[in-house]
Amino acid sequence: MGFRRAAMAASMLVLLAGPVPAQFTTLDGAQDGAASPAIAAPAPCGDQPLVIARMNWPSAVLLAEIHARLLAAELGCDARVTPGDPAATASSMGSTGQPAVAPELWVNRIADVWNGAMEAQMVRSAAPTYAETTFEGWFMPAYMGGNGAAAPAAAALPEILGPLSPGTPIRFISCPLDWACSVINRNLVRAHGIERLVEIVEPANRFEMDRMIAEAVNRREPFLFYYWQPNAVLAQLDFIALDMGAYDESAMKCLAGRTCSTPAASTFAPDLVVIALAERVFIDLPQVAGYFQRASLPLVEMNRLLAQLNQPGATPEAVADGFVAERGEIWRAWLDNGLPQ
Incomplete structure (x- = not known):
């Protein structure tokens, strides 16, 4: 009886675990310890949707759509775009970690909210949104x-x-x-x-x-x-x-003063525009964080995309599709080796 119970228990374990590939079994059905099945690597984006904030101005709309497409196609993410507002998005990222990404956040305009979220160690700048900082x-x-x-x-x-x-x-x-x-x-x-x-x-x-x-x-x-x-x-x-x-x-x-008696030359003040990530992205999704750390876009390229968006019948989704299809020389560098810098 003890032998039969042991045999039945062993059979149940095999059924629960699924079939064992033939190349890993011996004649008596036991697994060969010399070769074990590989353990699946964790998905780059985890098992939850990756939410990207889409602000309500054209360049931010385009960036959200572009990144959602690339993350889905190249990293297999369940990337979802959601409406965003600078202050509300930064506040939500600082309190709940959602959304995970804000691709174009002008942080000088919301300095108090951004600094509070940074001090709470809930958000971080992955990289400048644009390759240039003077606009x-x-x-x-x-x-x-x-x-x-x-x-x-x-x-x-x-x-x-x-x-x-x-x-x-x-x-x-x-x-x-x-x-x-x-x-x-x-x-x-x-x-x-x-x-x-x-x-x-x-x-x-x-x-x-x-x-x-x-x-x-x-x-x-x-x-x-x-x-x-x-x-x-x-x-x-x-x-x-x-x-x-x-x-x-x-x-x-x-x-900047109306009574500047001796003006001296200077370029215009730089502005801080960043790809903002929830801190948990750096901790839990390093491959996604690495992608965004390389994803600064030249201003001339965004100007070109905005000109396309101004064409009759153009939509942000169609312009984003065109960028992904035609501008691989830019976005492939964002993928690189998949590791954060």
């Missing part, structure tokens, strides 16, 4: 600057602009009068010594600003203008960003 600047059309071969220096503007319209100032299309950049631009014009070479024009609003720029390009007019990135306008028309030099914090404090 404002001066531009000129490519037909003024050697077809974009090199970025002219703002410091060389007196030599560049002088021969273009002798005795007649060219237009500098600034930003609306009630924007802070209008004051900075006026002071920078003085700092670069081009007050007599340009006529500052301050549009009434963003739409008039875009219209003026487009009309000037259509006329092939020599002109300068202020703009920011990421933005479709800079990809839809052929422009060159001027090299504004280094950032000087003390100079910028004066440039």
